[in-house]
Amino acid sequence: MPFVFFETFGCQMNVADSDMLAQALFSLGYSIIEESEHADLIVVNTCSVREHAEVRALARIHELCVRKKKHALAQEIWVIGCMAQRMGNSIIEKNPGVNQVIGAKDIVSFVQDLVHGPQGKTALPAPDVKPGRISALLPIMRGCNNFCSYCIVPSVRGGETSIPCSRIVEDILRRIDKGTREVTLLGQNVNSYHDGDTDFSDLLAKIHELPGLLRIRFTTSHPRDCTDKLIQTMARLPKICKHVHLPVQSGSTRILEAMNRGYNRETYLQRVNAIRHAMPDVDITTDAMVGFPTETDRDFQDTLSLFAQARFTTAFMFAYSQREQTRAADMGDDVPVEVKKARLATLIDLQMSVTKERYAAMIGRNIEVLFVEQKRGSEATWMGQDIGCKRTLLACNENIAGTILPVRVIRSSGMTLTLERT
Ligand code: SAH
Numbered sequence: 444m445p446f447v448f449f450e451t452f453g454c455q456m457n458v459a460d461s462d463m464l465a466q467a468l469f470s471l472g473y474s475i476i477e478e479s480e481h482a483d484l485i486v487v488n489t490c491s492v493r494e495h496a497e498v499r500a501l502a503r504i505h506e507l508c509v510r511k512k513k514h515a516l517a518q519e520i521w522v523i524g525c526m527a528q529r530m531g532n533s534i535i536e537k538n539p540g541v542n543q544v545i546g547a548k549d550i551v552s553f554v555q556d557l558v559h560g561p562q563g564k565t566a567l568p569a570p571d572v573k574p575g576r577i578s579a580l581l582p583i584m585r586g587c588n589n590f591c592s593y594c595i596v597p598s599v600r601g602g603e604t605s606i607p608c609s610r611i612v613e614d615i616l617r618r619i620d621k622g623t624r625e626v627t628l629l630g631q632n633v634n635s636y637h638d639g640d641t642d643f644s645d646l647l648a649k650i651h652e653l654p655g656l657l658r659i660r661f662t663t664s665h666p667r668d669c670t671d672k673l674i675q676t677m678a679r680l681p682k683i684c685k686h687v688h689l690p691v692q693s694g695s696t697r698i699l700e701a702m703n704r705g706y707n708r709e710t711y712l713q714r715v716n717a718i719r720h721a722m723p724d725v726d727i728t729t730d731a732m733v734g735f736p737t738e739t740d741r742d743f744q745d746t747l748s749l750f751a752q753a754r755f756t757t758a759f760m761f762a763y764s765q766r767e768q769t770r771a772a773d774m775g776d777d778v779p780v781e782v783k784k785a786r787l788a789t790l791i792d793l794q795m796s797v798t799k800e801r802y803a804a805m806i807g808r809n810i811e812v813l814f815v816e817q818k819r820g821s822e823a824t825w826m827g828q829d830i831g832c833k834r835t836l837l838a839c840n841e842n843i844a845g846t847i848l849p850v851r852v853i854r855s856s857g858m859t860l861t862l863e864r865t
């Protein structure tokens with residue numbers, strides 16, 4: 444039986460693509476192993492969003508190729524994903540150990556050909572899903588039409604397309620059958636999902652009716668398209684998790700304009716208020732970057748004050764990285780590296796203290812948690828998430844995979860809540 448090893452960089456979209464390829468390989472008789480050395484096939488799924496992501500992936504590919512040559516391993520190496528799209532076969536020229544490069548735009552048709560043969564059907568692959576994935580990632584759209592000026596995603600993933608609603612529902616039903624209890628719907632901007640008259644809120648309502656599914660999550664919400672209808676739908680339907688990932692990028696209206704984000708500081712904060720008003724216990728999380736071209740200290744102070752006002756549960760924070768083929772690449776990269784580093788550290792410090800406070804405020808509360816899997820290396824510790832985005836741990840000897848249990852929060856260790864049964 445052949446073995447495949449996956450190494451996935453980048454966002455959840457890449458995790459979902461790796462999963463799709465894994466399912467296809469599984470239906471062809473492959474098993475997944477955790478040790479790359481003994482694999483017959485190694486798949487490296489790559490990200491291009493920041494230069495650092497590419498540097499890491501290239502270093503890993505180089506290392507795998509050197510080992511393959513040194514030990515004369517009969518191993519295939521495939522490089523897939525966004526960097527594969529951007530660099531194409533130049534990856535093979537620099538790393539002759541690589542056998543195939545499959546870009547992010549081609550992965551769906553590649554997987555179809557793998558399963559059905561090149562003349563196969565046009566539908567998404569539907570190999571038997573492996574059992575046991577309680578929480579599944581499910582792309583509902585691919586690509587992006589937004590052209591935020593700093594972002595390489597539209598050029599490596601292409602324009603936005605929505606997957607038909609009927610196909611999404613079929614896919615979820617098949618997964619429920621195999622044990623899935625929670626789905627996370629993925630798209631670069633899920634709020635612009637549409638299939639005929641069905642918008643994203645309608646899609647959520649349809650999925651909400653599916654028996655056997657306990658929870659529905661989604662990401663990412665674009666602040667410009669986060670409508671009142673969506674907020675009301677979330678508030679009304681109990682299986683929809685009360686978590687909105689709403690990337691702000693900057694707290695400065697001037698910078699937001701230069702980023703082409705389509706909202707300003709005030710309208711962003713209005714969205715935050717509308718969400719909290721409809722769902723008082725909601726978790727709002729964000730992405731932000733420091734050091735966008737021309738960002739002044741004053742602009743950065745605006746980001747700090749927005750963070751202080753919005754009080755996000757958690758945030759992903761980055762230093763701006765100039766990317767080829769983006770509009771911001773023409774604006775220079777004038778904020779010195781040391782300034783970016785210092786601003787990033789200040790922002791992370793502020794957010795860490797808010798995160799700690801938010802988690803600590805949960806101590807003593809009775810909540811419901813969906814348990815997904817055991818902690819690695821500790822069979823009696825179960826991991827799960829509350830109805831928001833908070834990670835939790837419960838000591839328990841029974842198999843509670845896929846069940847929602849009422850629990851009480853007894854401790855917070857910064858970014859994880861420790862629970863006891865009630
Ligand atoms: N579609 C999502 C996420 C895209 S990429 C959205 O619209 O928010 C994830 C995050 O990476 C972005 O939210 C942004 O904060 C960050 N990012 C994107 N391009 C970047 C760049 N050139 N430099 C630094 N961070 C970047």
Ligand code: SF4
Pocket residue numbers: 587588589590591594595596597631632665
């Ligand atoms: Fe990039 Fe903007 Fe599209 Fe997100 S919405 S993927 S940041 S272009």
Ligand code: F3S
Pocket residue numbers: 452453454455456457489490491492524525595596599600
């Ligand atoms: Fe995701 Fe990175 Fe591609 S963030 S869409 S894997 S460029």
